[in-house]
Each structure stands twice: as C-alpha cells, then as structure tokens.
Amino acid sequence: MPDLRDAEGEFARVLTRLHRRTKFAEVLAERSDGRTLRYETRSIAYSSNPHLTGAVFRAWGGTRWVEAATSAFDATSIEEATGSLERALEKSAGSSDPPGPSATTRKEWATEPAQPMRDMGPEQLTTLAKDVLGWATDLKEVRQGQVVIAWEEEDRFYLNTAGARCFRRLHRVRASVAPIAFENGRVELDVLSEGGLGGQERLRFLTQDRVRQTARNAVELLRAKAPPVGEMTVLLDPSTTGTFAHESFGHGTEADQFLRDRSYLKPLLGQEVGPKFLTIVDDGAYPGGWGTIFCDDEGRAAGRTVLVDRGRFVGALHDRDTAAAFHVPPTGNTRRADFLSRAFVRMTNTFVEPQDWTYDELVKEAKNGVVLERATSGIEDPLGGQMQLKVKKGHRIERGQVTDLVSSMALSGNVLDFLKAIRGIGVKDDFEIDTGYCGKGQTDLLPSGTGGGYLLSRAVVGPA
Amino acid sequence: MSETADTAFRVADLLRTEPPWDVFAERARRFEVHLNGKALEMTRGPITVEGFGVRVFRSRGDQTGVGFQASTDLSEDGIRAAATQADAITAFSNFPTRRVDLPTGAAPGPAAVEIRDPHLWARPMESLLEHAIALFGAFDGMNDVTPSFGSIRATLTETSIANSAGLRTSFAHTTVEFEVAVKAFGGPEGPPPGEYWVNDASRRLEPKSLPAQVQEWCRFARDVRRAKPTPTGDLPVILPASTLDGILPVVLGSRFTGGARLREIAPKSGDPLAAAPVTVYDDGRFPWAVGSAPVDDEGSPQRRRTLLSGGVASELLYDALHAGAFETSTTGNAVRNDRLFRDWRRFVHAPIGTATTIVVEPGSGGTDPELVEAAGDGVWVQQLGWAIPDSISTAFGGELRIGYRIRHGKLAEPIRGGTVGGVVLAPPGARSMLHDIDAIGSKGTLSESICAPSLLIRPLTVAGA
Numbered sequence: 001m002p003d004l005r006d007a008e009g010e011f012a013r014v015l016t017r018l019h020r021r022t023k024f025a026e027v028l029a030e031r032s033d034g035r036t037l038r039y040e041t042r043s044i045a046y047s048s049n050p051h052l053t054g055a056v057f058r059a060w061g062g063t064r065w066v067e068a069a070t071s072a073f074d075a076t077s078i079e080e081a082t083g084s085l086e087r088a089l090e091k092s093a094g095s096s097d098p099p100g101p102s103a104t105t106r107k108e109w110a111t112e113p114a115q116p117m118r119d120m121g122p123e124q125l126t127t128l129a130k131d132v133l134g135w136a137t138d139l140k141e142v143r144q145g146q147v148v149i150a151w152e153e154e155d156r157f158y159l160n161t162a163g164a165r166c167f168r169r170l171h172r173v174r175a176s177v178a179p180i181a182f183e184n185g186r187v188e189l190d191v192l193s194e195g196g197l198g199g200q201e202r203l204r205f206l207t208q209d210r211v212r213q214t215a216r217n218a219v220e221l222l223r224a225k226a227p228p229v230g231e232m233t234v235l236l237d238p239s240t241t242g243t244f245a246h247e248s249f250g251h252g253t254e255a256d257q258f259l260r261d262r263s264y265l266k267p268l269l270g271q272e273v274g275p276k277f278l279t280i281v282d283d284g285a286y287p288g289g290w291g292t293i294f295c296d297d298e299g300r301a302a303g304r305t306v307l308v309d310r311g312r313f314v315g316a317l318h319d320r321d322t323a324a325a326f327h328v329p330p331t332g333n334t335r336r337a338d339f340l341s342r343a344f345v346r347m348t349n350t351f352v353e354p355q356d357w358t359y360d361e362l363v364k365e366a367k368n369g370v371v372l373e374r375a376t377s378g379i380e381d382p383l384g385g386q387m388q389l390k391v392k393k394g395h396r397i398e399r400g401q402v403t404d405l406v407s408s409m410a411l412s413g414n415v416l417d418f419l420k421a422i423r424g425i426g427v428k429d430d431f432e433i434d435t436g437y438c439g440k441g442q443t444d445l446l447p448s449g450t451g452g453g454y455l456l457s458r459a460v461v462g463p464a
Numbered sequence: 465m466s467e468t469a470d471t472a473f474r475v476a477d478l479l480r481t482e483p484p485w486d487v488f489a490e491r492a493r494r495f496e497v498h499l500n501g502k503a504l505e506m507t508r509g510p511i512t513v514e515g516f517g518v519r520v521f522r523s524r525g526d527q528t529g530v531g532f533q534a535s536t537d538l539s540e541d542g543i544r545a546a547a548t549q550a551d552a553i554t555a556f557s558n559f560p561t562r563r564v565d566l567p568t569g570a571a572p573g574p575a576a577v578e579i580r581d582p583h584l585w586a587r588p589m590e591s592l593l594e595h596a597i598a599l600f601g602a603f604d605g606m607n608d609v610t611p612s613f614g615s616i617r618a619t620l621t622e623t624s625i626a627n628s629a630g631l632r633t634s635f636a637h638t639t640v641e642f643e644v645a646v647k648a649f650g651g652p653e654g655p656p657p658g659e660y661w662v663n664d665a666s667r668r669l670e671p672k673s674l675p676a677q678v679q680e681w682c683r684f685a686r687d688v689r690r691a692k693p694t695p696t697g698d699l700p701v702i703l704p705a706s707t708l709d710g711i712l713p714v715v716l717g718s719r720f721t722g723g724a725r726l727r728e729i730a731p732k733s734g735d736p737l738a739a740a741p742v743t744v745y746d747d748g749r750f751p752w753a754v755g756s757a758p759v760d761d762e763g764s765p766q767r768r769r770t771l772l773s774g775g776v777a778s779e780l781l782y783d784a785l786h787a788g789a790f791e792t793s794t795t796g797n798a799v800r801n802d803r804l805f806r807d808w809r810r811f812v813h814a815p816i817g818t819a820t821t822i823v824v825e826p827g828s829g830g831t832d833p834e835l836v837e838a839a840g841d842g843v844w845v846q847q848l849g850w851a852i853p854d855s856i857s858t859a860f861g862g863e864l865r866i867g868y869r870i871r872h873g874k875l876a877e878p879i880r881g882g883t884v885g886g887v888v889l890a891p892p893g894a895r896s897m898l899h900d901i902d903a904i905g906s907k908g909t910l911s912e913s914i915c916a917p918s919l920l921i922r923p924l925t926v927a928g929a
Contacts, residue, residue: 462927464861
C-alpha cells in the first residue's frame with residue numbers, strides 16, 4: 001500500500017497557498033486496504049477492499065468552515081479541490097478567528113501486530129474458515145452456516161497550518177460465525193463474533209469449543225420460549241451494557257447536540273444521574289479497542305474522557321467548535337466516516353467500567369426478571385432520553401436462578417430512570433469491548449467500540 | 465457534465481481479461497446542506513467520485529469462481545490492476561453454478577423510468593438551498609416547534625454498465641436523503657421537549673409538499689410531549705407505510721431470493737405465508753422510488769414480480785449468479801447497495817439479489833379512519849425506534865417512539881415507550897404478522913423502499929410500561 005506521507009510536500013504546498021486566504025486550513029488524507037472472506041455452506045466469496053484514496057481540505061471562511069475533497073492525488077485533481085476552496089474562501093464574509101484551539105500535535109501512531117493479517121493469505125484464511133464452518137454445522141439441525149473473516153489496514157494523515165502533523169495506521173480485524181438451525185419450518189441462528197485492533201491473534205477466539213457451543217445455542221433457540229412482557233428487572237450481558245453505554249447514554253454526550261439544544265443530558269451536567277458505583281468512559285486510545293483512533297480528524301490526540309464519574313455526569317465529547325462554545329478543551333472526538341464525509345463529534349470506545357458483582361450475585365439480587373444476551377442493535381433518542389436495545393436471546397430469572405431460554409427481545413425505557421435503577425455492575429472478568437458501526441443519525445457509519453460487564457437495572461421488555 | 469457517462473464503456477475498452485466479465489461504473493456528484501436549527505450550518509459540494517467495479521467469472525466444472533474489484537483509478541494501469549486483482553480472486557471464490565448468463569442488451573431498450581429530478585440535476589446546490597429555505601419557512605409562525613438537527617444530501621449519478629456479452633447501457637438518476645429532527649418545546653413548567661425524527665430517501669425534492677408534511681411532523685413532536693404510557697397485551701395494531709418500510713422490505717428482500725434458496729430458507733411456491741387477501745410485488749420500475757431504474761445493477765431490465773399472491777408464495781428474485789445456480793433466468797434484481805445504510809458510492813459493492821421496491825396491493829379496508837374503526841380497541845404505530853427484523857428468524861420489533869391509542873374505533877391519546885413486535889413469517893398454524901393481517905387499507909403510500917396501504921394486524925404483542 002503506497003504511503004500517504006509521500007504526498008506531504010504536495011499537501012503542504014496546498015496549505016501554504018490556502019493560508020494566504022484563511023487564518024486556518026487543514027488536510028486529512030485517507031487510504032485503506034483489506035480483505036474479506038465470506039465462507040458459507042454453498043458458496044465462498046473472497047474479496048479485496050475497494051482501491052479508494054483521497055483527501056479532504058477544510059478551511060475557516062471567517063464565519064464557517066468550507067471544504068473540498070478529492071479522490072485522486074494527481075496535480076489536476078488537487079488543483080481542482082484547491083481552486084474550489086479558494087473560490088469559496090473568496091466568497092466568504094467575516095474575519096473572525098476559527099473556533100477553539102488549533103491542534104499542534106506532531107506524532108505518528110501505528111498498531112504493529114506481531115502477525116499481521118496481511119501475512120495470512122487466502123489459502124490460510126480459507127482453511128481456517130472451512131474448519132470453523134465444519135464445527136458450526138456438525139449438528140443435524142444445523143444445515144447451513146456462515147463464517148466471515150475481515151481485516152483492514154487504514155491510514156490517515158493529517159496536516160494543518162498551525163503545525164500539526166499526525167499519521168496513524170490502524171489494523172482492524174473482525175470475524176464471526178453464524179450457524180443456522182432448522183426444525184419444522186422454524187429457522188434460527190446464533191452468532192459468535194469478536195474483533196478489534198491487532199493481527200492474527202484476534203482470531204484465536206474461534207475455538208472448536210466456542211463454535212460448537214454457538215451451534216448448540218442456535219438449535220436451542222428453535223425451542224426458546226416467548227420472552228416475558230412488561231416492566232421488570234433486567235440483567236444486561238456485557239454486549240448489551242456496551243450498547244446501552246453507546247446508544248442510550250453516549251449519543252446524548254456528543255456536544256454538538258448540546259449546541260443544538262438536542263440533548264436531554266445538557267441540563268444535567270454536574271449532576272448525579274446514577275449510583276456511586278457507575279462510571280462511564282469514552283476512550284479513543286483504549287488498547288486494542290475496535291473504536292480506537294489514537295488521533296482524531298482535527299489532529300488532536302484521542303484519549304480517555306470520563307462521562308459519568310461515580311454516578312455524576314461530568315463530561316461531554318467535544319470538537320473544536322463545541323469546545324469553544326462551552327469553554328472547555330476539545331476531547332479528541334472529531335471523526336469523519338471517510339474523506340468524503342463531514343466531520344462530527346463522535347464516540348470511540350464507550351463503556352461502563354466494571355465493578356465488583358459476580359454474575360451469580362447479580363442473578364441472586366435480581367430475584368425475578370430476565371437476562372438480555374447478545375445485543376444486536378440499539379438506537380439513540382438524544383433529545384427524548386428514551387432507550388431501545390435489541391438482543392438475540394435471553395434467559396428468565398426466577399427466584400434468583402437462571403431458568404428458561406427466551407427468544408429475541410427489545411428493551412425500552414427512560415435512560416435516566418434506568419440509570420437510577422441500577423443495582424449492580426459486574427466484575428472485570430466479564431468485561432469486553434465489542435465491535436460495531438455507528439451512524440450520526442442514519443448516515444456516516446464508522447467503527448465504534450462498546451463495552452461493559454453485566455449490569456442490573458429495571459426496564460420494559462417485549463418481543464422483537 | 466453530460467447526463468449519461470460512458471465510464472464503464474471506457475473501462476471495458478481497456479480491459480484485457482477473458483470473458484465473461486462485467487463492469488459497473490458511476491460518476492457521482494454529491495451536494496449536502498447541514499442544518500442547525502433554522503440556520504445553515506454547512507454546505508458541501510460538489511464532492512465528486514468516479515469509479516468502477518469489475519467482476520470476472522471463471523468456470524471450474526460445476527462451480528464458478530467470482531472475482532470483484534472496485535477502484536477509482538481510471539488510468540489504463542489502474543483499470544488493468546483492478547481486473548488482474550479480480551481475476552486473481554476467482555481462485556479463492558466458489559459459487560455453485562456452471563453458467564453465468566449476463567444480459568446482452570439485445571432486447572429493445574427499456575422505457576424510461578422516473579428517477580431523475582430535472583430541477584435538482586440542473587441546479588443542485590441552489591435546489592437544496594431552496595428546499596432548506598422552504599423547510600424553514602414551513603415553521604414560520606410556530607413558537608413551540610423548530611427543526612433542531614438535519615441534513616439534505618443529494619447525489620447526481622451517471623451509471624454505466626458494460627459486459628463481455630455486448631451490453632452497453634447507461635442512465636442518469638438523482639437520490640435525495642432527507643433527515644430532520646423536529647423539536648417541540650416551551651413553557652417553563654411544561655413537560656420536557658419532544659422530538660419527531662424524520663429519515664427518508666427519495667428520487668426528488670418536493671418543496672411544495674413540505675408545508676403539509678411539516679404540519680404533520682410538528683403534530684407528532686407536540687404529541688410526544690403529552691404522550692401517555694403504552695398499554696400491554698396482544699392488541700390490534702395498525703402499521704402505516706412509514707413503519708412497514710422498516711419491516712417488510714428487509715424480510716421479503718432477503719427471504720424471497722435466490723440467495724435464500726441457496727441457504728434453504730426461501731419459501732416454496734405455493735406456501736401459504738399470509739392472510740388470504742395479501743398480494744405483494746417487487747417493482748423495480750416504481751415511479752420515483754429509490755430502488756427503481758430502467759435496468760438492474762447487472763444491466764437486466766427491471767419489471768414487476770409477484771412475491772405473494774392471495775397470501776401464497778409465488779416468485780423468487782434472482783440476480784445472474786443465483787439464476788445460474790438454479791437454472792432459471794435473472795429477474796433483474798441485482799442490487800449494489802445496502803438497504804439499511806445506503807452508500808452513494810454503489811460501484812464499490814458487488815451485486816446481490818434482493819428486492820427493489822416492495823408494493824403491497826391495496827385492499828378493501830378503506831381509509832385510515834375506517835381501519836381505525838375496524839380495530840376498535842388497539843394501537844396505531846406511527847414510529848418505531850429501530851424495528852429492523854432478523855432476516856433469518858424474521859423477528860422484528862422496537863420501541864414505540866410515537867403512536868396513538870385506539871379506543872372505541874377512534875384515535876385517542878398519543879402514547880410512547882414500550883415495545884411492539886412479533887415475527888413476519890412463520891409456518892402455517894403459527895402466529896405471524898403476515899398471517900394475522902386482518903384488513904388492508906385501500907390506498908398505498910410510497911415510503912422509501914415500500915409502497916403500501918396501512919395494515920391492521922390482529923394481534924401484535926405490545927409491551928407497555
């Protein structure tokens with residue numbers, strides 16, 4: 001994969017040229033490569049990521065930002081983008097300084113896996129996937145299955161007129177296996193999926209035991225009972241807790257929604273929103289996290305931002321615009337889905353910090369209710385503060401014991417009520433960072449990590 | 465800029481690869497207007513991307529290796545590199561077909577389909593700005609409601625397709641993605657603000673319809689503030705087209721396909737899957753629908769296909785590959801996009817066989833008020849949070865973001881919270897949404913990927929607070 005830094009001279013020349021017409025300009029270049037293997041019972045699809053490279057130039061027009069993007073680095077394409085930006089700057093009125101501080105970071109980051117996925121050729125990938133599919137379909141009820149192994153190397157290179165120079169190379173790996181079980185016209189599947197930054201070691205979770213268990217789970221789901229209906233005690237598994245941290249709570253902490261008066265959390269900054277043992281964090285530098293970025297798309301180092309500290313809502317996520325508006329430092333949370341998309345305030349890895357309850361203690365504490373397992377989706381309601389989480393399956397809790405398997409469910413409730421009702425959070429042993437893709441609204445998807453341990457609270461549950 | 469690019473033809477002319485192959489190319493210009501309240505936060509565009517995806521097929525006995533590579537490098541070297549990569553990939557991909565019949569284009573050219581907004585095409589940014597101003601204007605005089613967050617994004621695309629069977633075809637189209645959050649607020653002692661969040665995709669801007677739409681969105685946002693808790697129980701539920709769009713296209717577009725047949729989860733022709741009056745089509749030529757085009761993404765002509773007729777399964781949908789696997793013909797349902805998260809750079813995706821626009825045939829249930837009267841005591845679901853079904857189990861459901869209680873055959877108080885859900889498809893004798901359709905409204909409404917009348921389901925499970 002050619003190096004974006006080879007174009008540094010050309011980018012610097014463009015920034016110098018733009019600087020004559022603006023107080024600030026920046027460029028973010030992007031290049032990625034990767035492979036995906038989709039191995040199914042009847043077909044195998046191996047694919048190479050699109051050959052896409054490009055850069056977006058952004059400049060301060062005196063009252064607002066102006067942008068131009070190019071999907072090629074040849075002189076003509078860069079001249080076209082630069083020219084259009086210069087014309088936009090000429091039309092701009094106003095001469096105020098750009099909002100917030102300009103980044104001056106000069107640093108390079110790169111994940112350096114000991115065994116990069118690039119070294120794993122299609123033959124090796126196919127052999128692994130074939131084995132995994134064999135384990136997944138070794139039961140008579142499981143006639144079909146799908147194994148997906150995907151990796152991506154993504155480079156981003158950032159320069160600005162304030163002197164920042166950031167380069168990052170991320171290696172992302174993600175794999176899943178989904179056995180599909182059949183019985184009397186019913187069809188069900190379960191999914192085993194993990195991922196994160198790294199190399200081939202990320203695939204070690206695909207063990208024979210775990211894959212076979214996932215297949216047995218799929219068969220059991222054929223006979224799962226209908227979930228209970230109504231308001232009840234709920235025990236969220238780590239994947240569901242993470243989805244809650246991101247979708248239900250995290251979106252309300254993106255400070256661009258504060259600027260729009262579109263967050264139920266805005267008036268609660270500084271106030272107690274949950275129990276003393278509740279801490280929620282966003283961390284763009286979490287080791288190996290799926291949403292780890294090290295450096296955001298305004299050239300600022302990403303890091304740990306505590307959103308809820310021992311029950312108190314203490315922090316929000318900022319880009320330079322919102323930081324200026326609220327007189328706080330930017331938090332390194334500016335992200336673009338790609339060089340063609342605009343920048344927004346976004347989450348990275350968002351999680352509930354583990355505490356000291358064991359799973360058995362949480363079940364006993366619940367007495368009666370339901371465990372929600374294997375989160376499949378969630379959706380935010382940043383103004384209304386409602387929550388929706390969906391899970392693939394669960395188990396009833398009766399008299400402090402885990403009992404019947406139940407089919408897929410949706411959870412609904414008011415986030416603040418849910419936070420106040422939290423009665424326990426699980427231990428570190430159960431903590432995990434899951435892989436997901438997040439939109440701003442329903443567009444601009446990008447990788448985001450979600451995490452947590454088991455979490456006990458109360459909400460409405462119904463089939464989904 | 466011409467209205468039909470020849471990108472795929474240029475790529476095809478430079479390919480030095482053995483047939484069969486096909487090339488799908490697009491030249492797209494993107495324009496965006498981002499909103500912050502009733503002000504413009506940012507305008508973007510033109511953001512221009514031109515690229516192609518080349519697909520090659522290599523026969524190996526009863527299997528075919530399929531390789532695909534997308535690229536924006538339109539130099540001779542870039543095109544050949546992509547083709548070489550696609551060819552190399554065929555060694556590691558297997559599809560169970562002996563033959564791949566690509567469209568020849570020999571048939572008479574397809575008639576035009578309404579998919580290009582001429583005003584938007586001629587004046588893209590101006591049209592978006594005018595639309596934003598019309599949107600803001602529709603809120604004039606309202607002191608308790610405002611737009612808070614949103615964007616209008618238009619993509620002007622020239623699609624071209626070429627293949628080794630001699631096909632050369634191209635067409636131009638526009639797509640508009642519209643998102644706005646409408647906030648109702650006011651009164652220091654009043655309830656918290658309420659929001660109605662609109663997400664839609666279409667082929668054109670229709671500023672004249674905005675005033676009436678905004679009035680409706682404002683009513684929903686205001687009703688969020690005064691909504692009562694949702695009831696609990698198995699109740700008659702009415703789902704309008706805007707709600708059905710999040711449910712039916714996903715299930716029917718995955719289960720009524722050659723891909724589902726390969727996974728053994730497709731219905732068989734004649735399976736009773738829905739109530740007797742239910743007839744459903746897939747229509748790739750539906751006027752102004754985002755899934756419409758004169759040809760599919762392999763270049764095969766689009767037309768209407770019957771999925772369910774009188775409640776019984778009928779046809780399946782095929783692209784060229786899956787048609788080959790089952791020794792049938794493509795139905796013109798090759799689609800290079802994701803139904804849930806639309807990507808305006810379609811050339812980066814290899815095609816899959818799926819639905820275009822789902823059309824539910826209107827029934828005898830009458831108007832929406834007549835359906836409400838028939839429901840008696842139940843729930844009208846105006847908006848669910850994220851109802852998207854599991855395409856394998858077909859279970860669907862989500863949080864009720866705004867709905868209405870139906871009492872004594874009339875719409876009563878707004879309700880919010882709790883969940884509504886069930887399964888779309890089930891074996892005969894088991895409960896499912898399609899089996900439990902009790903009445904079908906008499907007039908369809910186009911909502912992104914579906915044109916459907918409101919459906920009365922008796923019952924669906926509602927879980928309230």
